[in-house]
Amino acid sequence: MRLLQVTFLALQATALVEAGFIKWTLHSSCYRDAAGADDPATADAIINAVETAKKWASNGETALRNSNIPLIGKNLKKVLENLLGTGDSYKEKLEIAREKFKLFKELEGPIGKDGPPDARYENSQAWRDLAGTDEHHKHFVISCRPDLTVVDPDNEDAGWTDNIRGVVEQGKSDLPTMLSQEAMPWTDIMKQPGVPLAVTRRIENPSQDQLRVVASVTFHPSFLNYLRQNNWGAWTDALFADNTRGDALQEYRLKGGRARPVDGLLTFSIVKTMFHEMFHLGPWGAMTDASFSGRAYGWLNNIEDKFTDNPDWFAMLAAAIELYENGFAGKKYVVTELGEVKRK
Numbered sequence: 001m002r003l004l005q006v007t008f009l010a011l012q013a014t015a016l017v018e019a020g021f022i023k024w025t026l027h028s029s030c031y032r033d034a035a036g037a038d039d040p041a042t043a044d045a046i047i048n049a050v051e052t053a054k055k056w057a058s059n060g061e062t063a064l065r066n067s068n069i070p071l072i073g074k075n076l077k078k079v080l081e082n083l084l085g086t087g088d089s090y091k092e093k094l095e096i097a098r099e100k101f102k103l104f105k106e107l108e109g110p111i112g113k114d115g116p117p118d119a120r121y122e123n124s125q126a127w128r129d130l131a132g133t134d135e136h137h138k139h140f141v142i143s144c145r146p147d148l149t150v151v152d153p154d155n156e157d158a159g160w161t162d163n164i165r166g167v168v169e170q171g172k173s174d175l176p177t178m179l180s181q182e183a184m185p186w187t188d189i190m191k192q193p194g195v196p197l198a199v200t201r202r203i204e205n206p207s208q209d210q211l212r213v214v215a216s217v218t219f220h221p222s223f224l225n226y227l228r229q230n231n232w233g234a235w236t237d238a239l240f241a242d243n244t245r246g247d248a249l250q251e252y253r254l255k256g257g258r259a260r261p262v263d264g265l266l267t268f269s270i271v272k273t274m275f276h277e278m279f280h281l282g283p284w285g286a287m288t289d290a291s292f293s294g295r296a297y298g299w300l301n302n303i304e305d306k307f308t309d310n311p312d313w314f315a316m317l318a319a320a321i322e323l324y325e326n327g328f329a330g331k332k333y334v335v336t337e338l339g340e341v342k343r344k
Helices: 002-019 040-067 074-084 087-106 125-131 174-180 221-228 237-244 248-254 261-266 270-278 299-305 311-325
Strands: 022-026 140-143 148-150 160-162 167-169 198-201 215-219 333-335 341-343
Touching (some): 022 040, 040 270, 074 299, 074 311, 074 333, 087 311, 160 174, 174 221, 198 270, 215 221, 237 341, 248 261, 299 311, 311 333
Antiparallel strands (some): 198 215
16 A cells, blocks of 8 residues: 555656646747748757757756855855845846756657658647647747637728637737848848837636646747848857957947847847746746836846846846856856856
8 A cells, every 4th residue: 555655656756747748839930941842951959949048057057056155156146236235136047047947857849850751740649639638728839930810801890810829819009010020131121110020829717628728839930031141140250350359349339229238149049038038938937028118128228127027037147157157169158236247
């Protein structure tokens, strides 16, 4: 009897751990091109972005913990105080960030990656099995362009079907706009106010009949086209040279606005964007950008406001730690209060 009880408890504990996993997969737009041919470069770029975001979170969680150890974490703590504040604020925000960063360990995917050509990722049996569970609202699909069907071409108020999530939507949305901008150069689109790099859709508090509605992260197709032509937004020697030189801060100030050298390193980073989007999903708190009145993004806004319900605050924090702990090309960097990026 004792053995059976112990075995049952062990199995129950295992089930709880497995049930906590946040599973994800790719939409066909991320592994096939417009003509239907395989597009392994895009699939690899998206998968690598998720995996790198997980590493940022893991390294970040460890660094945050160590930063509060006297002597050992003194120098890092000084850097992170720009985003976390000092005293009790530092301790409170540190614990909030650590718990959110730990959630990245729960990411499991892409589901169905190794299936046959026509039954991979979101078309795999493994993903279909997940779609039949009440945990499916915790899972998500990453898409590289919106997949929409207009309900009634003669009635614009009828809305459209979001084919990724299987729901009909109406009203104002960035998804149809993203499709209409697909052929436009991203360098033109990004000058327009409020244009998102990606859109995350989820149901924050699902009712019983919504438990199987999956979440989605949809990248702006024009943004991805730009990344395809620019090494997927990866850090490069030239990018670091431009943003770490002695007069970089002065150059940014002369341009006006609030962008700083650290923003220059991160603006086109698919890893930073992916990290940011995770915090819009339910398991991370279903955070929004809109509630910050235009101050959600950028180094200066985040060190001034220090909002722990802002996805970009977490992404900035993870990036600052990554630059400090691992850097780029064998060199480590400190992000200053002014947003400069200096050799450590």
